[in-house]
Structure formats: C-alpha cells, structure tokens
Amino acid sequence: xxxxxxxxxxxxxxxxxxxxxxxxxxxxxxxxxxxxxxxxxxxxxxxxxxxxxxxxxxxxxxxxxxxxxxxxxxxxxxxxxxxxxxxxxxxxxxxxxxxxxxxxxxxxxxxxxxxxxxxxxxxxxxxxxxxxxxxxxxxxxxxxxxxxxxxxxxxxxxxxxxxxxxxxxxxxxxxxxxxxxxxxxxxxxxxxxxxxxxxxxxxxxxxxxxxxxxxxxxxxxxxxxxxxxxxxxxxxxxxxxxxxxxx
Amino acid sequence: xxxxxxxxxxxxxxxxxxxxxxxxxxxxxxxxxxxxxxxxxxxxxxxxxxxxxxxxxxxxxxxxxxxxxxxxxxxxxxxxxxxxxxxxxxxxxxxxxxxxxxxxxxxxxxxxxxxxxxxxxxxxxxxx
Numbered sequence: 209x210x211x212x213x214x215x216x217x218x219x220x221x222x223x224x225x226x227x228x229x230x231x232x233x234x235x236x237x238x239x240x241x242x243x244x245x246x247x248x249x250x251x252x253x254x255x256x257x258x259x260x261x262x263x264x265x266x267x268x269x270x271x272x273x274x275x276x277x278x279x280x281x282x283x284x285x286x287x288x289x290x291x292x293x294x295x296x297x298x299x300x301x302x303x304x305x306x307x308x309x310x311x312x313x314x315x316x317x318x319x320x321x322x323x324x325x326x327x328x329x330x331x332x333x334x335x336x337x338x339x340x341x342x343x344x345x346x347x348x349x350x351x352x353x354x355x356x357x358x359x360x361x362x363x364x365x366x367x368x369x370x371x372x373x374x375x376x377x378x379x380x381x382x383x384x385x386x387x388x389x390x391x392x393x394x395x396x397x398x399x400x401x402x403x404x405x406x407x408x409x410x411x412x413x414x415x416x417x418x419x420x421x422x423x424x425x426x427x428x429x430x431x432x433x434x435x436x437x438x439x440x441x442x443x444x445x446x447x448x449x450x451x452x453x454x455x
Numbered sequence: 456x457x458x459x460x461x462x463x464x465x466x467x468x469x470x471x472x473x474x475x476x477x478x479x480x481x482x483x484x485x486x487x488x489x490x491x492x493x494x495x496x497x498x499x500x501x502x503x504x505x506x507x508x509x510x511x512x513x514x515x516x517x518x519x520x521x522x523x524x525x526x527x528x529x530x531x532x533x534x535x536x537x538x539x540x541x542x543x544x545x546x547x548x549x550x551x552x553x554x555x556x557x558x559x560x561x562x563x564x565x566x567x568x569x570x571x572x573x574x575x576x577x578x579x580x581x582x583x
Contacts, residue, residue, distance in 0.1 A: 281558075284556070284558035284559050287560065288560055379563050380563035381563070382560070382561075382562040382563055384548045384551070384552065385559075387548070392544065394541070394544070394545055394548070396545070396562055396563070396564075397563075398562075398563035398564065398565055398568075399565075399568075406568060406571060406572060406575075407538060407575075451541065453541065453545045454568055454572075455545065455549065455562060455563070455564040455565065455568060455569060
C-alpha cells in the first residue's frame with residue numbers, strides 16, 4: 209500500500225475552471241477514500257498503529273491543502289460556477305456533501321475502535337481533528353448551497369425583468385455573495401442607457417420584483433423541502449433580494 | 456461652510472473630472488482607476504451624510520460606517536432617507552469589492568450612473 213498517495217498535488221492556478229475544480233475535488237475524494245480504506249485494512253490486519261497514525265497526519269495535511277487551494281478558491285468563484293452551470297455545480301456540492309457525511313460516520317466508528325485498539329494520545333487527537341474538520345466542512349458546503357440558490361434566484365429575476373421591461377436594455381446583474389445571510393440584499397443591475405430618472409426606474413423594477421417574489425413564495429408553498437444528510441435546502445424557496453439597484 | 460460638506464462636494468467633482476474623456480489616463484490601469492473612483496464616490500457620500508451628524512464627527516469610538524448605516528436605517532420610514540440608505544449601502548458594498556476583493560468577479564457598474572446617484576444626494580440641501 210502506498211500511503212504517500214494521499215499527498216497529491218492540487219492545482220494552484222488562479223483561473224481554475226469549473227471542470228478543473230470538479231476534477232480536483234473528485235481526485236481529493238478518491239485519494240482520501242483510498243487512505244480511509246488503508247486505515248480499515250490496517251485495522252483488520254491488526255498492523256501497528258504507527259502506520260495508521262501516519263495516514264491520519266497525511267489526511268490532515270491533505271485536507272488543509274484542499275481547503276486552502278480549492279475550497280478557499282470556491283468562495284470567490286461559487287457564483288460564477290453556479291451561473292456557468294448550476295447543474296454541474298449542484299452535483300459537485302452534492303458529491304462533496306455526501307462524501308463528507310460518510311466521513312463523519314466513519315470517524316465516529318473509528319473513535320469506538322480507538323478505545324479497543326489503544327490508539328496513542330496523538331492519534332486520538334488527530335482523529336478528533338479530522339472529525340472537526342469534516343464538521344466545519346459541512347458548514348462551508350451549506351454556505352455554498354445557499355449561495356447557489358441565491359445565484360439561481362438572481363438569474364431568474366434578471367431574465368424575468370428583461371422580458372417584463374423590454375423597454376430597457378439590461379446588460380448584466382451582480383450581487384455580493386458574502387451578504388447571503390443579510391436581510392437587505394440588493395440585486396445590482398446594469399442598463400445600457402436610459403432617459404428616465406434612475407430612482408424612478410428602480411421604483412418601477414422594485415414593484416415588479418415584489419410581484420415576482422410573491423409568485424415564487426406561492427409556488428414554494430406546499431412543497432416539502434428535502435432534508436438530506438442534515439443539510440438545509442430552505443434557501444431554495446426563500447427570496448434573498450429585497451430590491452434592485454441600478455449601478 | 457461645513458468642512459465635511461465641502462469635502463464631499465470636492466470628492467464628487469474630482470471623480471467627475473477624472474471621468475472626463477479628455478483626462479490622460481493611458482498609463483493607468485483602468486480597473487485600478489475605476490476602483491479608486493468607486494472608493495472616492497463612497498467617501499463623498501460618507502462625508503456628505505456625516506456633515507449632518509455632528510456627534511459622529513467628533514466620535515473616536517466604534518465603526519462610523521456601521522453607525523451611519525444604523526442611523527439611516529432607523530429613519531428610513533422617510534422615503535427620501537430610505538433612498539440615501541440604499542445608495543449608501545450599495546456604495547459600501549461596491550467599495551468593499553473595489554478595495555478588498557480582488558478575486559471576486561467585477562460588478563457590471565457604470566461610473567456615470569454611480570456618480571449621478573451619489574451626486575443627487577451630495578447636492579441635497581438637507582438629508583435628515
């Protein structure tokens with residue numbers, strides 16, 4: 209068994225595409241799965257704990273690399289990815305979420321084994337660290353899920369406003385994803401050119417947004433939202449944007 | 456004249472002047488320049504509002520940006536103040552992007568629109 213395999217290299221390019229991102233994430237999942245398999249095999253073969261200890265350390269290092277180089281980057285790219293292809297982005301998040309849940313269960317089981325197999329103090333500490341990292345990661349995935357729904361909503365509103373107000377030439381839309389949990393979130397819109405007063409146009413578009421929000425809420429009523437692996441999908445039916453703002 | 460009010464006007468005019476096509480900006484990075492203009496527009500608005508908040512002018516504690524936001528929010532039942540609140544919040548979001556988020560995608564802003572919005576508030580005789 210090659211336990212060094214977990215120390216895979218992650219792409220550090222600033223222009224990571226959605227596909228490269230998916231590949232890197234799958235690579236990470238596969239490498240870590242093989243590390244976990246190695247731990248199980250070593251336990252079954254009653255091998256020395258020192259080998260397991262080494263895998264734990266490497267798993268922590270690999271997670272930190274993954275977190276810094278890939279997840280850190282996802283924070284600045286999630287809206288672009290969701291806009292580019294919400295289906296692939298959704299699948300990516302679902303894969304990460306499901307795998308992370310498997311890991312949390314695995315670490316729970318391993319904690320029970322740790323007592324019988326006399327894991328060293330250091331190993332127990334590393335195991336707790338791995339468990340905590342997975343729990344933290346779960347929170348991050350939840351945030352990405354919420355931002356993805358925010359993007360879907362923004363795109364829908366933008367497309368609807370374009371149809372409803374064909375008299376204006378809409379260019380693009382934007383919002384600050386870091387405000388996903390705020391109460392007052394503006395959907396920023398850029399228009400080509402216009403003769404009316406900016407604030408009057410905003411008022412007109414805002415009343416349209418209000419009616420689109422109401423429609424969305426009515427559609428969502430009665431739909432039972434999924435609860436998979438403790439993840440919350442409430443943002444699917446909620447309205448993030450309280451108003452539009454021309455910029 | 457109130458120095459905050461005066462500074463607010465100066466900043467707005469400065470941005471307007473910098474946006475003129477006759478200004479030689481060939482050797483300046485366009486995005487950096489636009490980010491600087493967004494920053495200055497935000498502070499034009501910030502100073503215009505603070506011009507009417509004497510306690511905040513002398514205050515040395517707390518986050519003044521947040522305090523301005525809270526004051527505007529508390530008075531936003533008035534449509535005119537609500538408008539100022541929204542523009543202040545939006546400019547704050549854009550300034551944060553301009554100054555602190557080099558990795559995030561650029562908003563589709565139009566400096567003429569931003570300048571018009573800010574100036575419509577800066578030139579008001581009274582905000583509160």
